[in-house]
Amino acid sequence: MSIDTAPRTSGGPVRHAERALAPDLARGSMLLIIALANVAGVVFAGEPGLDTTPEGADRGLNFLLFELVHARGYPVFAVMFGYGIVQLARRQDASGATPKQVRSVLLRRNVWLVVFGFAHATLLYYGDFLGAYGIVGIVMTLVLLRRGDKFHRIALVLWALSAVEILVVGAILVSRLLGGSDGSAPLPSGHVDSLAAPDYFASMLDRLSEWPMHTVTVVPFIIIAWLGMWAARRRILEEPARHKTLLTWTAVCGLGVAIVGGLPAALVSAGWLHVDDSTTGLMLLLHGGSGMFAGPGYVAIFGLIALRVTRPGPVIGGLSALGQRSLSGYLFQSMAWLILLAPFTLALGDRFSSPTVTGLIIAVAVWLVSVLIARLLDRRKQAGPAEIALRRLTYGPRG
Template sequence: MAGSVPATDRVPAVDALRGFALLGILLVNIWYFADSTTLSGGPAPAAATTSDLTIRFLVATLFEGKFHLLFSLLFGYGAAVLRDRAGGQAVHLTSRRLGFLAVLGILHGATLFYGDILLTYALAGSLLLATRSLAPRVALLLAIAITAAMALLLISSALLTGTADDAVVNTVRDPAVPADGPGGALAANAGTYGLIGINVVVFQGPLALAAFYAGSALAAWGVLRPSVPPMPVLRRVVLLALPAGLVLSAGQAWLALRGDDGSTLLASGISVLVSPLVTIGYAAGFLLLLKTRPGRVVSWVLAPMGRLSLSNYIAQSALLGLVFTGYGLGLQDQLPAVAVVLVGVAVYLAQAVASRLLLRRFATGPLEWALRRVTYGRSVRHGGA
């Protein structure tokens, strides 16, 4: 959520982190397009191949809950940057921006991907705006408290009842996908969005808000701006966060793949607790990589994707819809898990190339241009971190 600043004021590391986050988001969201059982907990272990289960286990361990969180942290970070630069206009400009995201989110959710997060971001962002006077330390403590409360709610519900609470976790069974033809795909997606949209907001909203608070605190403390933390600090973060985080994440992934509601709910609670560890470890490791010679190449590839993160997020849904739903090839439930991953990687690489080519000719992406046009009411140059 960047302010309007000259291109030279951008932080390439932040843009590259956003591009990195888009990869993880894609490899999580793709299963909702490729496998019609994903919304109801994934394929039954007895009916899936060992290869498919292994890949789903790795995706759950390495990606689920981690990269959406990273993207949310960066959203909160950018919101704080915009607030500080906008001064007395912060409330007005941010409100316009959040209104645009809410409308775009509803359109995205109803037409392309029923799991849209933009409406949730708009609502959580409104709460962040309303509490913008919180001190950074208080904001971080509030982020920790919200995360712990959500995890406790999920874990206690799993342990006490063994069943999912419909107010917190989606338990929709047999969504109306796949469908034949564009009309059928639209009707199926809109119908599913109507059923689960409130659950996405209720479950993801508090977690997004917690990440926004944490990101805004990091911005207030000057993390990443004007420079990233030194390498010794980043190494310590990686060593402290990643090993324990990934081991616990593997445990929750195993629980999630069991397929029953109680295990799924317990896994969700553990994921809420563990994902911040893994996310922080990933971010620190990625920033370490950027300090190396190969990391310069990585930044050159990923930073354009991060600059166009909104356009790329929506484009991911459009491309996956063309591959897997009635909008295009209709390959849902027809590809093995390894092929699904390869499709995801191909889509990501195509977006990386397209982002760089687009930025050679234009100052920003189409949705970024529209967002800034709505926010500022006039043409602006592409924004900062």
């Protein structure tokens, strides 16, 4: 049974370029959002990472992080993960593999992702998502991949129910604010022991205990990955011209929900709104729930950008090259945080007046370096080291 349900369209070189560009552009760009989100957590050893007593420019940076980054980066990752499962299965189908062989390849790949995630969390960074997505990938391969269109519409129903939930939480929050909710409670930020550990061995032991619980909390993101699978079955990013209206509405509505839903928490994080403890908890609930809509919103924007590109230049080419090596780019970031920001290494976050500014500069710089490295590898027709390792483990030495 084929998963290729979208109608074929005719098209010349431009349409072919669109199919190749948009998914890679989305993956490369999402790594910047992930870098900005993760670096704040590393600098402040908390989740979400924020300066609870911001001054001056840090107030505005906190505001922007909560509006555009925190709880808004990994939904992009999740959408593209689900999209990638269908892309990989489609390539296997085209090569003549049977459904059983395709399933075997996907299961091996996702099992190895869990192994990668365990190693990543143990050695580098507690906030690993690879293990959770490996688990999600196994479930999606076994339960969702070969289902028909009617079954996949359940994903849209679940998103509609999530939107209703956000509206209800938002209404309760507005009612509470209008009724008066005076206080001076900061947004709660959970302390992460491994990020404040005094030495590497202690941080590794902390990560071994933190990773399982973090992974469990991420697995429910399957609803976001399922939307990516639904989109991939219709080649929405490969053929953005056919889906321009859908992409436009998704960008406007998705980011609109994320921005409006994140506004109360963003105002509190900046110190521009003061409420009590119970209200801040409700704000974080709304912030996290609305953040999932940023995933399809951001992805839709990348699709619209790809639609306008007829010949990728250095910038788009670099982002696309990083997207093709997104696993390596993701792991590269974690190595950078360990070397540059850990208390027992360079600890750059504590060496300057504003940890927030320092962290964001480092995040952008690390991401730019990964773009340049990916571009160099692309010119040499070389995959990223993590992609090479995962491919050989999945397909064997000749894969």
